[in-house]
Amino acid sequence: MSSGRPTLADVAARAGVSLKTASRALNGEYGVAAETARRVLEASRELGFRPNHLARSLASGRQSAAVGLVVSSVSDHFMAAITGTVEGILAPRDLQLVTASHGDDPDRQRRLVRTLVERRVDALLLVPAPGDATYLQPEIEHGLVVVAVDRPLEGVEVDTVTVDNREGARTAVARLIAAGHRRIAMLGWDRRVWTVAERHAGYLTAFDEAGLPVDPDLVLLDYALADDPEAALEALLSGPDPATAVMSAQHSAARSALRVAQRLGRDVDIAVFDEIHDADLLVRPPLVVVSGAERLGAAATTLLLERLDGAAGPSRRVVLAPEYVDAGAADAHARFQAVEPTPLRPFGGSTKAADRPAEVTS
Amino acid sequence: MSSGRPTLADVAARAGVSLKTASRALNGEYGVAAETARRVLEASRELGFRPNHLARSLASGRQSAAVGLVVSSVSDHFMAAITGTVEGILAPRDLQLVTASHGDDPDRQRRLVRTLVERRVDALLLVPAPGDATYLQPEIEHGLVVVAVDRPLEGVEVDTVTVDNREGARTAVARLIAAGHRRIAMLGWDRRVWTVAERHAGYLTAFDEAGLPVDPDLVLLDYALADDPEAALEALLSGPDPATAVMSAQHSAARSALRVAQRLGRDVDIAVFDEIHDADLLVRPPLVVVSGAERLGAAATTLLLERLDGAAGPSRRVVLAPEYVDAGAADAHARFQAVEPTPLRPFGGSTKAADRPAEVTS
DNA sequence: CTGAAAGCGCTTACAG
DNA sequence: CTGAAAGCGCTTACAG
Numbered sequence: 001m002s003s004g005r006p007t008l009a010d011v012a013a014r015a016g017v018s019l020k021t022a023s024r025a026l027n028g029e030y031g032v033a034a035e036t037a038r039r040v041l042e043a044s045r046e047l048g049f050r051p052n053h054l055a056r057s058l059a060s061g062r063q064s065a066a067v068g069l070v071v072s073s074v075s076d077h078f079m080a081a082i083t084g085t086v087e088g089i090l091a092p093r094d095l096q097l098v099t100a101s102h103g104d105d106p107d108r109q110r111r112l113v114r115t116l117v118e119r120r121v122d123a124l125l126l127v128p129a130p131g132d133a134t135y136l137q138p139e140i141e142h143g144l145v146v147v148a149v150d151r152p153l154e155g156v157e158v159d160t161v162t163v164d165n166r167e168g169a170r171t172a173v174a175r176l177i178a179a180g181h182r183r184i185a186m187l188g189w190d191r192r193v194w195t196v197a198e199r200h201a202g203y204l205t206a207f208d209e210a211g212l213p214v215d216p217d218l219v220l221l222d223y224a225l226a227d228d229p230e231a232a233l234e235a236l237l238s239g240p241d242p243a244t245a246v247m248s249a250q251h252s253a254a255r256s257a258l259r260v261a262q263r264l265g266r267d268v269d270i271a272v273f274d275e276i277h278d279a280d281l282l283v284r285p286p287l288v289v290v291s292g293a294e295r296l297g298a299a300a301t302t303l304l305l306e307r308l309d310g311a312a313g314p315s316r317r318v319v320l321a322p323e324y325v326d327a328g329a330a331d332a333h334a335r336f337q338a339v340e341p342t343p344l345r346p347f348g349g350s351t352k353a354a355d356r357p358a359e360v361t362s
Numbered sequence: 363m364s365s366g367r368p369t370l371a372d373v374a375a376r377a378g379v380s381l382k383t384a385s386r387a388l389n390g391e392y393g394v395a396a397e398t399a400r401r402v403l404e405a406s407r408e409l410g411f412r413p414n415h416l417a418r419s420l421a422s423g424r425q426s427a428a429v430g431l432v433v434s435s436v437s438d439h440f441m442a443a444i445t446g447t448v449e450g451i452l453a454p455r456d457l458q459l460v461t462a463s464h465g466d467d468p469d470r471q472r473r474l475v476r477t478l479v480e481r482r483v484d485a486l487l488l489v490p491a492p493g494d495a496t497y498l499q500p501e502i503e504h505g506l507v508v509v510a511v512d513r514p515l516e517g518v519e520v521d522t523v524t525v526d527n528r529e530g531a532r533t534a535v536a537r538l539i540a541a542g543h544r545r546i547a548m549l550g551w552d553r554r555v556w557t558v559a560e561r562h563a564g565y566l567t568a569f570d571e572a573g574l575p576v577d578p579d580l581v582l583l584d585y586a587l588a589d590d591p592e593a594a595l596e597a598l599l600s601g602p603d604p605a606t607a608v609m610s611a612q613h614s615a616a617r618s619a620l621r622v623a624q625r626l627g628r629d630v631d632i633a634v635f636d637e638i639h640d641a642d643l644l645v646r647p648p649l650v651v652v653s654g655a656e657r658l659g660a661a662a663t664t665l666l667l668e669r670l671d672g673a674a675g676p677s678r679r680v681v682l683a684p685e686y687v688d689a690g691a692a693d694a695h696a697r698f699q700a701v702e703p704t705p706l707r708p709f710g711g712s713t714k715a716a717d718r719p720a721e722v723t724s
Numbered sequence: 725c726t727g728a729a730a731g732c733g734c735t736t737a738c739a740g
Numbered sequence: 741c742t743g744a745a746a747g748c749g750c751t752t753a754c755a756g
Contacts, residue, residue, distance in 0.1 A: 005504045007749055018727045023751070031725055048500040053480040054416040054426070055749035058732045062751095064416070066460075066481075075446025077439060077639065084437025087463060096477065097436075098428075099461045101449060115458065118415040119428075138410040142367045255640050262643070277439065278617050281624070282643050369733055380743045385735070393741055417733035420748045424735095 006047035014043035026051065057120075066096045067304070068116035070109060071127040073101045077276045078251065078293050079127065082149060085297030086125060093305065095122075104190060106131030117144060123304050128153045130192035145307040149300040151194040157315040159303040161296055165195050165273075168290040168322030169202025169247065170209075172271035175288050176245045177210050179269060185236045185243035187253040188221035196221055199249040199273060218243050223253045233260045237268060245269040245287075251276065258284060275327070285327035295320050368409035376405035388413065419482075428458045429666070430478035432471060433489040435463045439638040440613065440655050441489065444511060447659030448487060455667070457484075466552060468493030479506060485666050490515045492554040507669040511662040513556040519677040521665040525654040527557050527635075530684030531564025531609065532571070534633035534650045538607045539572050541631060541649060547598045547605035549615040550583035558583055561611040561635060580605050585615045595622045599630060607631040607649075613638065620646060637689070647689035657682050 012022035017036060025032045025040035026049075032040075043049075057064050067090055071079040079101075087097050098121060102109035109129040113136065116124060123145035134155035140146055146153070148160040176184050186203045188196035200221060207214045218236055226232045236243050237260055246268055248254035254272035261268040262283060271288040272279075279289050299318050374384035379398060387394045387402035388411075394402075405411075419426050429452055433441040441463075449459050460483060464471035471491040475498065478486060485507035496517035502508055508515070510522040538546050548565045550558035562583060569576045580598060588594045598605050599622055608630055610616035616634035623630040624645060633650040634641075641651050661680050 009749075019750085020728085020752095021726055024726085027751095033725060036725080048504060050476070050479050050501075050504075052420070052482060052749050053477075054482055055420055055732090056751075058414070058417055058420060058734090059749075059751040061732065073446065074449050075442045077442065080437045080439065080442040080445075083442075083461075084435065084463075087436050087461070091462065094477075096481065097461050099445075099449070099459050100453065101446075114412070115415075115456075117412050119458065120414060120416055139412075142410060142412075255643060258643050259640075277639050278621075281617060281620050281645050283645055371733075381734085382736095382744085383742055386742085389735095395741060398741080414733050417748090418735075420750090421733075421735040423748065 005052075006049045008049070008051070010047055011040060011043045011049050014047060015040040063122045063308070064120045065094060066098055066119070066121045068098045068100070068112075068119075068121040068124045070100050070102055070112050070116070070124065072104050072129070074099055076252075078274045081274075081276050081293035082127065082297040082300075085294045086301050089298065089301040089305070102129045104129045104193060106133075109133070110135060113139070123147070123308055125149060125300055125304055126153060127151060128194075130154075130190075130194070145304060147300050147304045147307070149296050152317075159300075159307065159316045159318075161300040161303065161318040161320065162195075163290075163292040163296065163320045163322055165198035165322075166202035166205065168273065168292075168324075169199040169249070170206045171202075171322065171324065172273075172288045172290055173203050173206035173247050174210070176247065176269060176271055177206060177212065179245075179287065181245035181269060182212060183215065183218060183241065183243045184245045184247055185218040185220065185233075185257070187223050187233075187246060187248040187250075187257060189224045189250040189253055191221035195273070196249045199247075203247050221249075223250075223256070229253075230256055230260055233257055234264065237261055237266055238264055242266070243268070246271070248272045250274065254286065258282060279325070279327035280329075282327070287326060287328065289325045289327050290322045291325060292320055292323060295323075367414075368411045370411070370413070372409055373402060373405045373411050376409065377402040425484045425670070426482045427456060428460055428481070428483045430460045430462070430474075430481075430483040430486045432462050432464060432474050432478070432486065434466050434491070436461055438614075440636045443638050443655035444489070444659040447656045448663050451660065451663040451667070464491045466491050466555060468495075471495070472497060475501070485509070485670055487511060487662055487666060488515060489513060490556075492516075492552075492556070507666060509662050509666045509669070511658050514679075521662075521669065521678045521680075523658055523662040523665065523680045523682065524557075525652075525658065525682045525684055527560035527684075528564035528567065530635065530652040530654075530686075531561040531611070532568045533564075533684065533686065534635075534652055535565050535568035535609050536572070537650050538609065538631055538633055539568060539574065541607075543607040543631060544574060545577065545580060545603065545605045546607045546609055547580040547582065547595075547619070549585050549595075549608060549610040549612075549619060551586045551612040551615055553583035557635070558611045561609075565609055583611075585612075585618070591615075592618055592622055595619055596626065599623055599628055600626055604628070605630070608633070610634040612636065616648065620644060641687070641689035642691075644689065649688060649690065651687045651689050652684045653687060654682055654685060657685075 008019060008022055012019050015022060022040050025037040026044060069083060069086055073079055090097055100112045102112055106129045117139050125147050127150045128148055132155045133153045136146055136156045146158040148158055150162060152160050186200055190196060204214060220232055223229050233256055246257045248257060251272060251274050254270050254275060270286040272286045273290045274293055275286055275289045279286055370381060370384055374381050377384060384402050387399040388406060431445060431448055435441055452459055462474045464474055468491045479501050487509050489512045490510055494517045495515045498508055498518045508520040510520055512524060514522050548562055550562060552558060566576060582594055585591050595618055608619045610619060613634060613636050616632050616637060632648040634648045635652045636655055637648055637651045638655060641648055
């Protein structure tokens with residue numbers, strides 16, 4: 001039931017006025033006698049009236065003031081960081097957040113999009129699952145605002161915010177190499193995921209630039225899909241010629257690597273993307289953390305709001321400069337604090353705390 | 363705009379049938395000629411028709427199939443863990459999650475509740491902000507299902523799932539005492555939060571049972587509100603008679619304590635509630651982690667679904683037995699994995715992996 | 725300052 | 741198997 005809830009008609013009847021007058025009074029519109037308004041408000045309070053927002057947006061044809069946020073997993077810390085930033089910006093604007101996870105499953109993403117469209121969210125913020133998403137095209141033509149975060153969306157042109165993943169990985173690996181490492185394992189959560197491929201590319205570039213050979217046996221891009229992931233890691237970190245360092249495209253695989261190294265009593269340097277939570281407190285703080293979650297969320301939300309505010313024009317791509325933090329450094333925690341929640345202007349400008357300006361392409 | 367979106371009427375017109383026939387065909391109801399149905403579906407596809415879920419629930423008077431989840435902070439790891447479990451259970455039931463954070467601000471919670479009610483969510487899952495919430499009573503009487511998680515809701519009787527916080531803290535502190543500690547600091551994020559008070563009570567009990575005196579100077583229950591929290595911590599952990607161990611009611615304060623101890627070069631044992639993320643990988647793994655997030659989420663969602671399925675009767679209180687993990691133990695990570703995602707039967711039964719059965723009071 | 729009519733996009737009875 | 745009418749809870753023009 002929409003059960004027993006009083007309607008505007010009930011309020012009007014109780015106040016002895018017409019529907020329209022009741023509506024006017026409750027919405028604080030002009031042209032209601034003070035005494036009439038008082039009676040209406042009183043009736044509303046007595047009945048516990050709550051305007052039906054669904055009916056209202058149906059009748060007015062206005063926006064639903066809801067934004068869908070679709071991510072891999074709502075409980076993942078990287079995604080949670082994005083979610084937090086997004087919510088922090090949307091809430092003051094009275095935009096409700098509807099959240100859902102696709103688990104990197106393209107079909108689930110498709111079904112979620114469908115559901116959210118049927119619920120008439122005004123906009124969709126997507127950390128896209130892998131795979132084709134041309135099915136979004138008609139929705140966009142029908143007025144849905146879509147923004148991709150962290151990964152591009154295949155098959156449609158939409159505003160997109162990513163980090164310069166190649167550059168981030170290249171730099172991180174270069175630092176491992178500079179620290180003397182030659183056998184550097186490359187870990188990815190799921191090779192179908194765009195960021196994994198990009199970060200892998202950066203890894204290869206760093207080796208190339210250093211004139212060093214890459215051992216493909218040290219590359220494990222499907223960590224999440226392995227039968228026994230930690231066994232696979234153990235193989236990389238032991239044996240006659242083991243990896244001495246790890247470049248991980250995701251925090252989760254890096255955590256596993258730390259654990260395995262710990263178990264084996266091996267001394268392993270780690271470089272990792274998006275290690276969100278107090279990296280400085282880990283048994284062995286990563287040599288480099290490349291970060292971006294909060295800035296991604298902030299930039300994407302800004303683009304989204306601009307579209308909701310009516311900005312037209314071709315889709316935009318914002319590429320954020322990676323941030324690097326040495327988690328072992330004395331000021332690591334402070335730097336994390338300072339860097340991450342920076343809501344930035346996504347256009348025409350540099351990311352305030354970044355090493356180099358953001359690139360913007362239209 | 364609800365912009366350009368084709369309506370059922372458009373589909374019907376294109377297929378050359380009445381509204382009702384189009385509706386029937388699209389909903390797969392009985393009594394439509396195969397050929398007619400085909401024409402309707404084709405028209406729908408060509409137009410990119412998406413039924414307006416808002417209009418549908420308005421017309422049908424059915425549930426909106428949306429659940430509001432209101433927590434302190436969507437990006438907090440404890441809350442994210444709850445959110446993940448909740449979503450995992452709701453999604454297969456086609457219930458959409460609408461999320462929002464109150465930041466432990468009672469007024470914000472009230473406004474959020476109001477917004478969500480106006481959006482006609484069928485149910486509200488609340489990690490309550492401190493303070494009176496009797497304003498929920500009329501909503502409940504009008505049919506809103508409300509379930510409180512992690513903390514009770516003041517001023518209304520609703521289904522509630524909590525952990526036995528006193529017992530958890532008592533046991534954790536007892537273990538610190540058993541390990542030889544006498545000067546044990548007690549940290550809480552915000553004393554207005556119910557769990558902080560409960561855990562503090564458990565702390566006091568443990569000292570009492572051990573016949574040991576409590577030093578009130580070691581109790582810091584407003585960590586989040588302190589001007590310079592880490593300075594306050596530093597005071598506790600240094601000086602002539604410093605704390606040698608810390609009982610923290612929240613993961614965040616425990617993390618700070620670790621950091622400060624690290625900085626001071628002090629050797630400090632930690633017991634902590636809800637240290638979610640790989641506690642075994644911390645510089646100094648906590649001696650005891652008391653956990654419950656996923657079980658809280660699962661139990662609360664189960665209660666909520668039962669109510670949505672029509673279960674009547676007085677409100678129920680589920681108190682989950684705390685889980686204890688020694689994060690330094692060899693199998694700590696495995697135990698975390700095994701313990702946390704256990705969706706449990708909240709009634710008449712024990713929590714599978716728990717040390718003792720859950721208590722249920724009606 | 726106030727109200728009666730029509731309509732938002734759909735569904736629920738009720739007829740044929 | 742198909743359709744015309746009425747209504748969900750609100751708002752938007754349009755009158756008075």
